[in-house]
Amino acid sequence: MTESALLAGQLFNGISLASIFLLAALGLALSFGLMQVINMAHGEIIMMGGYLTYMTLQVVPRGPGYLLGLLVAFTGAALFGALLELILIRRLYGRPLDTLLATWGVSLIMQQGARSIFGPIGDEVTAPPFLAGSVHVAGLDLPLVRLFIILLAAVVLAAVVMLIARTRIGLMVRAVHQDRDMAEALGINTRMVDLLVFAIGSGVAGLGGSALALIAPVTPTVGQSYIVYAFLVVILGGLGSVSGTAIAAVIVGLFSAGAQVFTSVSTSDVLLLLFVIAFIQFRPRGIVTTSSRALES
Amino acid sequence: MSMFPSHKGSRKERQDPVKYLSMNSDSSGAVLVRRLGRVFGTCAVLALLAYSPALAQDTVKVGVLQSLTGTMAISEVTVKNAEMLAIDQINAAGGVNGKQIDAIVEDGASEPAIFAQKAQKLLEDDKVVTVFGGWTSASRKAMLPVFERFHGLLWYPVQFEGNECSPDIMYSGAQPNQQILPALDWAKQKGYKHYFLLGSDYVFPRTANLILKKHIIHDGLQVVDEEYVPLGGTDFSAIVNKIQAAKPDIIFNTLNGDSNVSFFKQMAAAGLPPDKLPVMSFSIAEPEAKAMGPSLVQGSYAAWNYFQSLDDPASKKFVAAYKAKFGADSVVDDPMAHGYLDVYVWAAAAQAAGSFDPDKVRDAAVKLPWKDYVMGKTKFAANQSLVQTAYVGQLDPEGQFKILWDSGKPIYPQPYDPLTFPGKKCVIHH
Secondary structure: OOHHHHHHHHHHHHHHHHHHHHHHHHHHHHHHHHHOOOOOOHHHHHHHHHHHHHHHHHHOOHHHHHHHHHHHHHHHHHHHHHHHHHHOHHHHOOOHHHHHHHHHHHHHHHHHHHHHHHOOOOEOOOOOHHHOOEEEEOOEEEEHHHHHHHHHHHHHHHHHHHHHHHOHHHHHHHHHHHOHHHHHHOOOOHHHHHHHHHHHHHHHHHHHHHHHOOOOOEOOOHHHHHHHHHHHHHHHHOOOOHHHHHHHHHHHHHHHHHHHHHOOHHHHHHHHHHHHHHHHHHOOOOOOOOOOHHHHO | OOOOOOOOOOHHHHOOHHHHHHHHOOOHHHHHHHHHHHHHHHHHHHHHHHHHHHHHHHEEEEEEEEOOOOOOHHHHHHHHHHHHHHHHHHHHOOOEOOEEEEEEEEEOOOOHHHHHHHHHHHHHHOOOOOEEEOOOHHHHHHHHHHHHHHOOOEEEOOOOOOOOOOOOEEEOOOOHHHHHHHHHHHHHHHOOOEEEEEEEOOHHHHHHHHHHHHHHHHOOOEEEEEEEEOOOOOOOHHHHHHHHHHOOOEEEEEOOOOHHHHHHHHHHHOOOOOOOOOEEEOOOOHHHHHHHOHHHHOOOEEEEOOOOOOOOHHHHHHHHHHHHHHOOOOOOOHHHHHHHHHHHHHHHHHHHHOOOOHHHHHHHHHHOOOEEOOOOEEEEOOOOEEEEOOEEEEEOOOOOEEEEEEOOOOEOOOOOOOOOOOOOOOOOOO
């Protein structure tokens, strides 16, 4: 394998990482951007998606089981997100530090809950037969599971963009994002919009967890591994912007994979953090800045 | 006097908690509660006084300190089980020096700092006479100053990188020349020339690879690459890419914990399962294979001083007893066997010394004769490491190892590799 093949391979890996980060971060971008809710339990919702898929596969066999598992992960996580919003987040509206603390508590409870229910050892989600192995393209071996995750991330991104840009619900979301008070004055049920956005964001996180289960075991701490990257991507991308999150995910993924050509994984993480810190110095509002009454306050 | 004495205060006053409490602080109800409290307290103290001499006389406290949660739990929970099995068996046979063993189990939570903390708690608060525990070298390095400060005795059951010589630790796990170097010998015999070294980023893989590199180059072979992943890391996309670029004959794998699952999964997804590219792992044994799903790792190799498939009568008894207690589909591995062995050697040494004092016990331990506790004939050497045989096995589809090679006779442990750390010697007992 030549030097260029190594670089090409890392380019693919960068896109693969980007797709995982995007799935992890999209839900956070939606809730953070719209509601200024710092959801520390977001990582655990990713974990929940993985476990839901694992449980589905216990009941339904491998091939169709995984696709059903994706659906179960999305729905289960979305329902959980809705429940969390109704019971907890709604009551802490306008108090970001309290929300942070409360959701961190939820995250601890969920981690320990997963340990108590599933055990501290990770659980295996075996990829369905049609995703086993890899595809040879231009001298590279591209694993099918990673191609699937890239496809999934692209589809989810397109769906979310379509939802926000083209549907009536999306119109309401945009209105509430731009100016909450005015939207309320015009008769939009902002509470319902909050609930919906949080639920969809959690559902996407669940899908992320399900996708992640294809390449790594589902453990009680898997959420903790990805929450930092999710926040990095959201902040880099610019609060409240879906396209910003997507661009940031690609940048973070490519940077991380690129750094790993020359250094180890640990060092590339350090470099990534330094890069984000430097970027924020020059562009504090992130890649795509959006104007919103809420974010200005 | 009624069980629920009346309280002062009208309904309105009851709604103001401060006022209510102040009005009722010296009511008959509070007096009753105080009296009951005093009676109960006295009973409890009397009970403790009555029982404590009995407890002090009939039992001896030992500590069992392993990771019961976190990324290392996959490997360490079963070691704790094996150590507890040995303790239960010894207690059933009458205990040690006439006392029953009271094991205090603590969770290191896969964090070296917590291992150090719990070790101190066991030695200082619980006053245990010895501790069985640790797995990662990081945890052992964190516990070392604690054991040296309190002059306790730790029995360490896991293969490690050597390079340590503490009189307060009994090292039963393999030194590098008892596991890593025999594996290299086997690989050389098979004709492998290009080696890819992959490990988790902490002291054992780093030192192990240092020793391996020295010996590989000394033997005229080639190290094509050396890569590290953070402990618990699950992203191997770059590593797989580098492996494909470097084209090794065999991968020497010192990854630990959950990372192994991700690594094998991602290698398989990239079209490089173990039967396409040989992998020699140093932290995968029967339980890891079972947890990962044997189909993921079948055909890969491992080097240990013990396999469940070992054809040895003491081993078969141990396996049967373990399965009887923990389930018929349990599996046993090298660290579990060492943990089991450690408890028995400690008991034998304490019996021989007639005392639980750590100094007397370790003096007696290194003088004990050759005995087959569980893995063939073993004996502690004067440098407080175990003299033991090395085996190389290959994983079959059931998650058991087919033993392909052994070192012939037990290998004398060398804490300091002569090639990598020339001139250093470990001398504890003369």
